[in-house]
Amino acid sequence: MNTAAADPRPLAARMRPRTLADFVGQGHLLDPSGPIAAMLRSGKLHSMLFWGPPGSGKTTLARLLAEATHSVLQPLSAVNSGVREIRAAVAEAEAARAQGHATVLFIDEIHRFNKTQQDALLPHVEEGTFTLIGATTENPSFALVNALLSRARVYVLKPLDESQLAELLHRTLQDTGRGLGHLQVEMALELQRTLLLSADGDARRLLNLLDLVVQLATPEAGVVRIEEDTLAAAIGQSWRRFDKGGEAFYDEISALHKSLRGSDPDAALYWLARMLDGGADPLYIARRLVRMAMEDVGLADPRALDVALAAKDAYIFLGSPEGDLALAEAVVYLASSPKSNAVYAAWKKVREAVKAGGSAEVPMHLRNAPTRLMRGLGYGHDYRYDHDYPDAIAPGQVYLPQALRGQDFYQPSERGLEARIRERLLWIRAHRQSPNESKTHA
Template sequence: MDLFESTRKGEKDKRYQPLADRVRPKTLDEFIGQEHILGPGKILQEAILSDQLMSMIFWGPPGTGKTTLAYIIAAETNSDFFALSAVTSGVSEVRKILERARLNLRLNKRTILFIDEIHRFNKAQQDALLHEVEDGTILLIGATTENPSFEVISPLLSRCRVFKLNPLSETELKQIIERALQQDVELRRLAVQLDEDACVLIVHLANSDARVALNALEMAVKLAQRKRDDGVHVTRADVEQAFQQRALFYDKKGDYHYDTISAFIKSIRGSDPDAAVYWMARMIEAGEDPKFIARRMIILASEDIGNADPLALVIATAGFTAVDYIGMPEGRIVLSQVATYLASAPKSNAAFLAIEKALQEVKSTELESVPLHLRNAPTPLMEQLGYGKDYKYAHSYEDHFVEQNYLPEKLKDKIFYHPTDIGSEKMIKERLEKLWPKRKNSAKKEKTE
């Protein structure tokens, strides 16, 4: 079987398919949810029905119908359809499909390329799509759980329409479960009965994810089937056990996801490189997006290290770029280098506290005008009004510094940034206290208060 036979839509032996695949909607009429784009007269519904499609990106939480919509579009428009996962595919697979798409174009047949988790493609992989998307050789449909503004390169994003898919409501999830019970051949053969409180629990624990709901239902049915000989009666206890046996200890939208990234960040902040790489390994092994980890380290480099080691931000940013370019699994080495450097670096949150204090000042006090001597004076009239008058140009003075007021009059003695005595920030503190003696006095005052 070649690449195209394995990636095109095709019939599989349904005995081996999970319930979520067996009951996947085939038409727009069967699709549940996303009324804001698929309801009567809405933009995507009209585009599909009129066959006036553009390349697009579906952005939304897991289990909201991104993949299903791509398959429906392919079926409704009678296009040659290829599906790739960005996790397991690379540029070579993309190029083979693009070659087939060029042939289809000569035969007046449209080619749809669906890329699941497109945010996992690095810049080079996304670049490979640009020309064919622009000239219409392929109609690209990307699916992502991450904000495409951050994860998809600008040239590709500008050539696609982004559709935001919303989390499914409890009513919609219940409809999906009921539809599965009514239409799935296997569940009908077993004459499955689902208690109302069991259905409510599935809806609640699935947390808007249709795939999770259907997988839990399927497992609960198997548990109920093993326990009883007189039909399959699924109870709340079966559902509780089904969710426990799923053992999804790392769900990207669940508490454990946030607990793990929290442990990772706190380990770096606490200067423990061993704990940092351990928690990072847990995330990598669970399939966490490496760029999510890299972004969090960029934030930490400024918030928790700051000017105590200015290189921390440079290294964290370079790490993100490197991971974006090379992808996984090699990206794990870059992430480890950055994490261990940040964990071992001196720490300071002075920059973070400075902006927080300044923002609080702006929000809580009346805003004063910019002092005249700091204003720009591009015209003679502005000069006559005193704009820029008495401004002292720092480079005209010894050591390129001259003391003058840069804040509004009522705030002229206000200090927002208090550098620490840690790392490089100690030199910054000493320099600022030499230039601005009031800073030294302010520091002494704070210690006595």
């Protein structure tokens, strides 16, 4: 009987490696010089966290490590487990230890445990009741409590590259026991590469897509010939790795922002396309573009803000996909514009000065004096109306509170329009200090 045909599990489950030697990828951890290889040579596991994208082998690696160290594997999923399940696992681990067996407690998606659930693990990890292996797609720095992080070493798993996925594909096609059984699959090299690219570094996705494309094809005499249209139907709308609100989301918006700041329109367009392709909210991106126009372009080119706002309005009016082009135009304009964060920096300095300086009094000459009493108290006294002086500058007049006089919060750059603003402000400051106080009229 054909083993593959009799096994109802998905192809990805059937093809899980049985030994560490069969494991594909993560050479930086498993090669002889890698930390996990060194740990295995010592014969003793320590608690660890596997952080990596889906399909990088986190669950499989945990199982193989338990087998390699002859430990009892207890799997839990944080999606449907809580403190009660943790207590039950602790009881089983203590019973196993009494019989001389070590336990590996593997918790998938450990980032879904709340603080109380994570804290419930701490004393047992500390006492060595079990060796904890947690798997997460989220940044452990944000998803896990510090006490747990200090007791477990974090290992970063990487997405599989094209050559590693090709090796896995070749193994699967050649494995007549666990793979596709008696079926012989014929697929042109360019179609194989399309399949590998669609997997996007995810071994599970690769095998699931292969399984689906074989099911969609019609075998003839035990041979399945994969055609382009069949592969396209299986792949469908295959999203690249992206997690709205997760690590990939913030990494990619950071890459977009920094590409704009670095004046690289090609890179900025790429990250824009990646985010839209991954399902990011286009209006979220539009809001970030408005922020970038103010923060990184600033007054070096004030039109950048107009362009960003117009792109937002155009997207609202057109929607996708036509409105995506408006975002692309804004991205290119912002990336190509001269850059200045002078206003952004000045605003931060002013806010810090306000917080540090308390409620500084408004200088008397700047105060409004609508009543006789206020005028008698000196409100508005000695104020000079700037339009009464040449170039609309009242010489010697100051506008900051006493404690802050002489501060230059805004320091324009020498790029774009801001270079002209800089010249203008230097000229104004020089004329304001001029001793000439003659008025233009009485």
